[in-house]
Amino acid sequence: MQENKNALKVAVVAVLTAVVVVFTMMVRIPTAKGYLNLCDVAICFIAFTFGPWSAFIAAGLGTALADLISGYAQWAPISFIVHGVEGLLVALIVRQKGDETISAIKKIAAGIVCVTTVSMGYFILSAIFISGFSVAAAEIPGNIAQSGVGVVLGLAVATAVKRAYPPVRTLAW
Amino acid sequence: MEKSRSGSMNFPDVSVVSTDCLKVNDLSFTYRSWGAKKNEPILSHLFCTLEEKSKTLLLAPFNTGKSTFARIISGVCPKYLPGSMEGDIQVCGKDLAYTEPWELLLTCGYVSQNPQEQFVATCVEDEVAFPLESLGLPQKEIAHRVDEALMQWGLEALRTSSNQELSGGERKRVLLAVQQAINPTLWVLDESFDDLDIHWRSQLADLIRKEDNTVLVLASRYLTQFDDLFDRYALLEEGRLHFGEKQEILSSFSRLCDDDLPNPLINQSISLKKEHMLSCASLTTERSRVSTLETNIFTLSVPSFSLKSGELRTLVGPNGSGKSTFSRLLCGLDTPKSGVFSLDERVVGTKELNRNVGYLFQNPDLQIFLPTVREELSWSLKRRKDLKNAQIQEMVNSCAALFSLDLDETPTTMSYPQRKALQAAVYYLLDRPFYILDELDNALTYSTALKIIALLRRNGAGILLITHDRTFGSLVSDQGYAITDGVLGGV
Amino acid sequence: MTTNTFVAGDAFLYHFDPRAKLLSLVLFCSWFFLPISLVGLYGVVFSIILLGSFNTGVHHTWRTFRSILPMLLFMVLFIPFNVRSGESLVTFGTFTFITREGALQAARLGGRFIGITYVCTLLFATTPMTEVMLSLRWYRLPYKASLVVTLAFTYIPFIADSFSQISESHKLREAGEETQKKNIFKRLSELLPTLTSALVVALRSIPNLAMSLEQRGFGRTEKRSMYHTLNAYTHPFTHFMLSIMIPVVLWVLCRT
Numbered sequence: 001m002q003e004n005k006n007a008l009k010v011a012v013v014a015v016l017t018a019v020v021v022v023f024t025m026m027v028r029i030p031t032a033k034g035y036l037n038l039c040d041v042a043i044c045f046i047a048f049t050f051g052p053w054s055a056f057i058a059a060g061l062g063t064a065l066a067d068l069i070s071g072y073a074q075w076a077p078i079s080f081i082v083h084g085v086e087g088l089l090v091a092l093i094v095r096q097k098g099d100e101t102i103s104a105i106k107k108i109a110a111g112i113v114c115v116t117t118v119s120m121g122y123f124i125l126s127a128i129f130i131s132g133f134s135v136a137a138a139e140i141p142g143n144i145a146q147s148g149v150g151v152v153l154g155l156a157v158a159t160a161v162k163r164a165y166p167p168v169r170t171l172a173w
Numbered sequence: 174m175e176k177s178r179s180g181s182m183n184f185p186d187v188s189v190v191s192t193d194c195l196k197v198n199d200l201s202f203t204y205r206s207w208g209a210k211k212n213e214p215i216l217s218h219l220f221c222t223l224e225e226k227s228k229t230l231l232l233a234p235f236n237t238g239k240s241t242f243a244r245i246i247s248g249v250c251p252k253y254l255p256g257s258m259e260g261d262i263q264v265c266g267k268d269l270a271y272t273e274p275w276e277l278l279l280t281c282g283y284v285s286q287n288p289q290e291q292f293v294a295t296c297v298e299d300e301v302a303f304p305l306e307s308l309g310l311p312q313k314e315i316a317h318r319v320d321e322a323l324m325q326w327g328l329e330a331l332r333t334s335s336n337q338e339l340s341g342g343e344r345k346r347v348l349l350a351v352q353q354a355i356n357p358t359l360w361v362l363d364e365s366f367d368d369l370d371i372h373w374r375s376q377l378a379d380l381i382r383k384e385d386n387t388v389l390v391l392a393s394r395y396l397t398q399f400d401d402l403f404d405r406y407a408l409l410e411e412g413r414l415h416f417g418e419k420q421e422i423l424s425s426f427s428r429l430c431d432d433d434l435p436n437p438l439i440n441q442s443i444s445l446k447k448e449h450m451l452s453c454a455s456l457t458t459e460r461s462r463v464s465t466l467e468t469n470i471f472t473l474s475v476p477s478f479s480l481k482s483g484e485l486r487t488l489v490g491p492n493g494s495g496k497s498t499f500s501r502l503l504c505g506l507d508t509p510k511s512g513v514f515s516l517d518e519r520v521v522g523t524k525e526l527n528r529n530v531g532y533l534f535q536n537p538d539l540q541i542f543l544p545t546v547r548e549e550l551s552w553s554l555k556r557r558k559d560l561k562n563a564q565i566q567e568m569v570n571s572c573a574a575l576f577s578l579d580l581d582e583t584p585t586t587m588s589y590p591q592r593k594a595l596q597a598a599v600y601y602l603l604d605r606p607f608y609i610l611d612e613l614d615n616a617l618t619y620s621t622a623l624k625i626i627a628l629l630r631r632n633g634a635g636i637l638l639i640t641h642d643r644t645f646g647s648l649v650s651d652q653g654y655a656i657t658d659g660v661l662g663g664v
Numbered sequence: 665m666t667t668n669t670f671v672a673g674d675a676f677l678y679h680f681d682p683r684a685k686l687l688s689l690v691l692f693c694s695w696f697f698l699p700i701s702l703v704g705l706y707g708v709v710f711s712i713i714l715l716g717s718f719n720t721g722v723h724h725t726w727r728t729f730r731s732i733l734p735m736l737l738f739m740v741l742f743i744p745f746n747v748r749s750g751e752s753l754v755t756f757g758t759f760t761f762i763t764r765e766g767a768l769q770a771a772r773l774g775g776r777f778i779g780i781t782y783v784c785t786l787l788f789a790t791t792p793m794t795e796v797m798l799s800l801r802w803y804r805l806p807y808k809a810s811l812v813v814t815l816a817f818t819y820i821p822f823i824a825d826s827f828s829q830i831s832e833s834h835k836l837r838e839a840g841e842e843t844q845k846k847n848i849f850k851r852l853s854e855l856l857p858t859l860t861s862a863l864v865v866a867l868r869s870i871p872n873l874a875m876s877l878e879q880r881g882f883g884r885t886e887k888r889s890m891y892h893t894l895n896a897y898t899h900p901f902t903h904f905m906l907s908i909m910i911p912v913v914l915w916v917l918c919r920t
Contacts, residue, residue, distance in 0.1 A: 004273065007882050010808060011874035014815030015823075019866050021816065022823045026665055027859075036848075038859075045863065057812070065816065069667050071731045073784030074693075074777075132773050134746035135739050153852055153859075160860040161867070163544035165585045166207040168867055170255060244875075253875045274878035283879060290872035293880060295818050299794075302891035307881025315891050337821040351880075505839075506832050527839035538868070539826070539833040542860035556841055585864055599837070 009173055013057050016046050020062025025070060039063055040150020041157060043083055044114065047090035048102070048158035050172045055091035060084025074130060082121035086147070089113050111151040118147040193263075194359050194387040195223040195246060200260035201412075202241060202250070207586045210579065212256075215241055217412035219260070223359070228381055228388045230399060232426045233409035234618045236588045239391045240286060242409065243361045247283035248274040265358055278304060282357035286364040286616075288336075288344035297339075297347055298323065298332045301354050308355075322350040327373075340492050341368040349377065360388045366396055370491070374398045393430075393618070395423060431620035436648060437627035443483050445633035449517055449606045451503075451530070452479035456512030460498050473498050475512070475661040478654065480635045482606060485626070487646040487653030488639045489664075494656045496639045500609045503637070504530040531605040535612045537596040538585070546573065546587075546595060547580040553603055572598050575628055590617055597625045607635045614645040623648065665824045667817055669788040675719040677790040682799040682894065684903035685787055691911040692783045696776045704918025705772065709779040716782055720789045728785050729778075736774055743770040793817065798894050807888060815873070823866050830861045 023042035042062070047055040063079035093110045094102050119140050127136035162168060200221075203214040215238040223229055233239040244250060248269050251258050262269040265280045285291045294300040301322050305315040323329050326346040331339065339347065345368050352360065360381075366374050378398045381388050392399070406422040408415045410429060415422070427433065456475040473495040480486060490496050501507045503514070505526030513520050516529060534540075543549045550569045554560055560568075573580050576598040584595055593613075600608065608629050614622045626649060630636055638653075640646050646653060655664050677685075692712075696705070717725040744766030788796070797810045834857055877883075897903070 004883060006808070007877040008871070008874040010812055010815070010882075011870050011877060014812045015819055015866055015870050015873065017812065017816040018819035018823050019863065021667075021820050022665070022827055026824055026827060027855075038855075041859065061813070061816070065813070068788065069669060071669075071728060071785060072781075073788065074780045076784075130777060131735070131739055132743055132769070134742045138738070138742060149852065153856070156856060157859050157863065160542065160856065161863050164542055164583070164860060165864045165867060166583060167255065167586070171867065171870055247879060249875045249878065253871050273883060274875070275881050275883040278879070278881045278884070285876075289822065290869070291876045291879075292818060293815065293873070293876055295793075295814060299891065304880040306888050306891055307884050307886070309884075309886035309889050312889060312891065312893065315889065319891070335821060336818065337825065504836060506836070524839070527836055532833075532836055534829060534833055536829070538861070538865055539830045540837055540857075540861060542857045542864065553837060556838075585868075603837070603840075 005173070008171070009054075012050065012171055012173060013054055013061075016050070016054060016058035017062040017065065020046070020058055021066045021069070024063055024066035036146055036149060038150070038153070039066070039083070040086075040114070040118065040147045041153045043087050044090060044110075044150050044154025045158045045161070047087050047110075048094055048155060049162065049168060050091070052088050052091040052095065054173060055087030056084045059087030075126075078122065078125040078129065082118060082125065085121065086114055086117045089117060090151075107155060111148070114151045115144055115147045118150075119143040192225045193222050194225045194227070194265055195221065195389070196263045197221040197246065198261050200242075200245070200258070200262060202238075202245060202254075202258045203256050204241075205255040205257075208581065208583045210582060214412060216245075219413055221407075221414050223387055223389060225358075225387055226385050227405060228403045229390070229405045229407060230403040231389060231391045231407045231409060231414070232395065232422060233391065233393060234426075234430045235393050235616050236590050237409055238412060239393070239409055240363055243283055243363050243389075243391055245269075247281045247361060248272055248277045275307070277357075278307065278355065279357050281359045281361060282352045282355055283361045284345075284348045284352055284363060284365050286367075288341075288348050291348060292336045292344075294336070296333050296335055297328055297350075300336065300347055301351050304351065304355050318354045322354040325353060326350040326376075342370055342373065342492060345369055346373060353380075356386070358386055360386050361391070362388065363391045364393065365390070366392065366398060367394075368492075378402055395426070430618045432618075434620050437623055438485065438630070438649060441627055441630060443630055443633050445483055448482045448633075449529075449635070450479060450481045451514065451516055451607055451635065453477070453512060453514045456502070456509050456514075458498060458502060458507070458509040458511075460495070471495065471498075471659065473656070473659050473661065475499065478661065480607060480637055482633045482635045483630065484635045485630070485650040485652075486635075486637050487650050488637055488655070488661075489641065489643060489646050489653060490656035491641060495659060495661075496656060497611065499656070499661060500532060500611065500637070500639060504532040504609055506532070529605060530607045530609060531600045531603060532609045533596055533600060533611060533613070535615060537589075537592040540596065540599065541584045541592065544583055545580065546578050546582050546584055549584055549595060550580075550598060550602060553599065568602060572602055576601070576625075590621055593617060594621075594625060597629060601629055601631075604632060605634065607637070609637045609639065611639050612641070613638060614640055614642055619645060619648060665821070667820050670792050671720045671724050671789040673720055673790065677715070677719040677786065679897070680790075681897040681900045681903040682791045682795045683802055683897075683900060684907040685791060686796075686799050686803070687904065688907040688911070689783060689787050691907065693780050695911045695915060696779050698915055699920050700915065700918040701920050702768065702772060702775070704914070705775045705779070708914055708918070709775050709782070712779060712782045712786070716786050716789075719786070724789060725782075728782065732778065732781050736777065739774055739777065740770055743773060794892055795894065798890070798892060802894065811882075819866075819869070819873075822869070823862070826865045827858075827862045830865065831858050834858045834861070 020039060020042045024037055024039035027038040043055070043059040046058050060080040060083055063083040064076040067073060067076040067079050090110045090113060093113060094106050096102065122143050123136045123140055126139070127133040197219060200216055200219040201214055202216040204212050206212045231239065241254065244254060245258070246262060246264060264277060267280065292300060294303050298319055301319045302315055305318060323332060326349055328346060328350055331343065336344065336347065345365060349365065366377060369377065374396065375398060381402060405416060406419050408417070408422045408425055453475060454477045458473050460471045460473070488496055488499070502509050503526065505523035508523055514526060515521065516525065541549065543552060547569060550572055551565050554565045554568060576594045578591065578595060578598060584592060587595070610626065613625065622645065626636060626638065638646065638649050653664050654661055713725060744762040797813060801807065801810050
């Protein structure tokens with residue numbers, strides 16, 4: 001009785017997807033060479049706070065929808081795979097039972113996995129399907145910076161949100 | 174309005190023993206405590222019986238458990254309201270302990286106080302169609318009911334508009350249209366009259382009068398439309414329901430809202446350190462409303478405006494008239510098309526306006542981000558280089574005492590009036606010379622709102638209150654401004 | 665921030681069955697990767713652009729081109745430079761700047777890029793999102809998945825609005841503090857309060873949404889019916905045939 005949590009799961013994934021879309025499209029900070037968009041911050045936040053499936057779907061679907069809406073539809077499938085896997089792997093690495101704080105090793109591992117997935121994933125898939133190896137290679141430094149910032153800030157935000165809003169624990173699946 | 178209830182519904186046949194639509198027995202509910210402090214029960218040993226086809230008005234001041242009660246009887250507790258619940262509830266013969274919320278779709282319809290919480294679709298017609306799709310009705314039936322509901326509530330022209338683009342009153346009407354399309358047996362209307370204008374309030378009152386459904390209206394202010402509408406009156410006090418005669422309930426309610434307390438703003442003594450004056454003349458600005466309907470650009474012109482330290486002024490006008498547009502200009506979030514603001518006879522730009530004018534948004538959650546009240550209050554002070562830790566602590570302690578805040582509570586789990594008080598406390602510590610209060614009386618009792626204004630005014634700040642409630646406006650000040658047809662003028 | 669990809673219009677593509685359009689999307693995108701002649705490739709690309717302007721207007725077509733221009737320029741500059749083999753076309757002294765192979769590869773990748781962009785943009789510009797979702801459900805996408813996408817679209821404007829209000833609120837709260845020269849790290853750490861508040865506001869809406877879904881009948885045992893249908897499209901078979909035949913014919917014509 002009252003154990004059917006389908007509506008909650010749908011609600012969690014839908015709202016988190018919307019969060020990723022907004023972070024990808026709206027939240028940008030100016031840097032030396034253009035803008036740094038904060039989608040990886042959102043993705044890492046979700047991966048640190050929620051479970052692997054929510055992270056996978058929200059990250060993949062969110063970035064894909066953002067690409068679609070911005071007019072870069074051909075990146076949509078690539079973003080879905082790359083960021084989806086990013087969310088999934090980070091969430092799997094830091095997953096644990098209860099409220100223990102995540103060990104430093106896990107955080108570093110998650111960071112490395114995140115940065116590698118994003119930069120290598122985009123490199124390989126864009127190279128094959130969109131622009132060729134030379135152009136894709138030029139994007140690698142930017143992707144490393146973005147995902148690096150994503151992990152660090154994502155972790156900070158996750159800690160802050162868990163302290164500021166304790167009920168978030170009941171939402172994670 | 175003709176009833177369009179389809180008779181071919183596959184509804185589980187429930188043999189109703191009594192003719193009671195709602196039967197609540199000894200209900201007690203306590204919200205789960207997230208911090209160190211244990212919560213008090215918000216509802217304790219509550220009994221309530223609503224007969225079929227009865228119309229009941231339940232009055233309760235804000236934040237005393239009214240919405241909690243409404244949610245509980247619509248079947249979503251304790252699944253979505255983490256806490257401990259005791260007692261048993263039967264809605265049209267169904268025991269809520271064994272019923273899922275979706276099974277109550279045709280039995281109990283809950284219309285929330287905050288429409289944003291209930292939206293599940295991208296546009297208005299999809300919102301109305303969603304529950305009908307859940308019922309598995311044939312497409313023609315759905316289209317018929319949607320058309321009827323939209324027509325009844327004047328939403329035909331907004332059929333394909335996004336929910337986000339609608340004004341407060343329009344959003345409430347969408348929720349009412351959804352309710353009408355479903356046509357459940359029991360209606361639970363939480364503050365549904367509130368944002369509607371007079372025409373729609375009478376429409377809703379007529380509907381309640383004519384229909385056979387059992388209606389429970391929850392309100393925190395008595396409106397004139399409520400006259401001759403209800404069979405029974407009830408008051409929610411200290412977690413219990415008291416039924417009684419209209420006059421008796423009304424006077425107890427008034428007492429509960431502290432309406433008889435003296436207005437703290439009258440003859441308030443303020444300590445003025447330095448007098449400032451904020452003014453502007455011949456200001457104009459434009460704003461294009463993000464809506465599929467409004468094609469013209471909205472212009473606002475302000476021939477003259479001034480606000481001095483220690484003054485209380487109100488800014489009234491209907492929704493969408495440009496009050497927020499002006500406030501945003503006043504605190505420097507936007508730049509006017511032509512004209513400038515002057516502070517103490519000196520022209521100032523947006524950065525200086527940011528520094529001198531505090532804007533309290535209607536939603537207090539917009540700036541809460543720290544785990545305890547103490548940290549929220551000390552955050553801005555710590556960033557100043559001229560204060561020592563001991564000083565900061567003292568300021569924070571005295572501020573918390575003034576606003577009746579518990580320093581160790583988690584802000585996001587506090588009640589709404591407490592979060593509003595926290596928002597005001599944060600700004601009090603920022604010590605700005607001017608404050609703009611956006612719809613402060615929304616979801617607060619008059620006396621709580623007046624207290625907050627009095628506290629902010631203590632150090633001599635000039636206050637501009639934006640409101641669409643003229644009663645509240647007159648309690649605050651008899652001098653003010655109003656926007657009519659895009660022109661801001663004195664009243 | 666707008667989430668609308670649809671451009672209003674009444675031309676031929678707007679009446680084409682969206683299910684067939686989705687199939688065309690997949691087929692055309694694959695077509696660009698087949699071994700086809702460069703001339704054929706560019707012929708098809710220009711036809712698609714023309715078709716696009718006819719349906720959605722020149723302004724929209726130009727806007728699309730402008731959005732991919734930076735990437736195109738990037739490709740044009742980088743690719744030829746990196747392909748070293750083949751006969752040289754442009755030389756500075758003994759240094760080969762651009763080779764024939766390089767130019768050809770750049771042209772091919774560039775053409776493919778433009779083509780795929782226009783095919784995708786055209787689909788979403790001529791099909792409202794509800795019909796895209798209905799078509800995907802016709803292709804057996806589970807209802808829950810389409811509900812997640814619809815709900816995400818419902819919540820994006822709300823979260824975007826909250827986000828702007830939150831950053832303004834924090835900006836006002838922090839006004840008056842000395843502004844030092846901000847490097848990237850300072851800027852990021854200053855964003856932390858805004859991001860935290862924004863996420864808390866978003867997370868708060870989750871239980872309300874779940875409650876609302878269940879109160880509106882999500883989870884009932886009856887089979888859900890559909891308010892919107894694709895019945896207005898009366899020639900699905902013909903459109904499907906066209907979607908399959910055109911790419912096949914084009915491949916036969918253009919293959920090397």
